[in-house]
Amino acid sequence: MTAYDPNNIFAKILRGEFPCYKVYEDDHVLAFLDIMPRSTGHTLVIPKAPARNIFDITAEDYGHVARGAHKIAAAAKTAFKADGMTIGQFSEASGGQVVFHLHMHVMPRHDDVALLPPTSRKEDPKVLEDHATKLIAALQAF
Secondary structure, three states: OOOOOOOOHHHHHHOOOOOOOEEEEOOOEEEEEOOOOOOOOOEEEEEOOOOOOOOOOOHHHHHHHHHHHHHHHHHHHHHOOOOEEEEEOOOOHHHOOOOOOOOEEEEEEOOOOOOOOOOOOOOOHHHHHHHHHHHHHHHOOO
């Protein structure tokens, strides 16, 4: 397996070298909006521990990511009046992984609305700011 690359885009976000629309952070995880969302409120939850994918993250660190995704999902359901939620984690290119820092996708879903194709469009920054504000407000209840 290929080694973790500390210069991947998510590692740079963690170090503050690249901006993001942060919605949640604790000692173990960072959650921010996907700039190419597949649904309204599509959020990524990443560990602060360096991990390429599910094959090299510790169970403890993965647990932190899962708990973060759980928290984001609950708040996103409220913030975006979602009917359901799709949670995804892809490992290695053949598994659909594009950025090689472990991350979980939290995608609010609405009845009869399909997910957009991956990387199909970049969202307007004003829309992302609005979505971040809504999600941050909803997280206050959790």
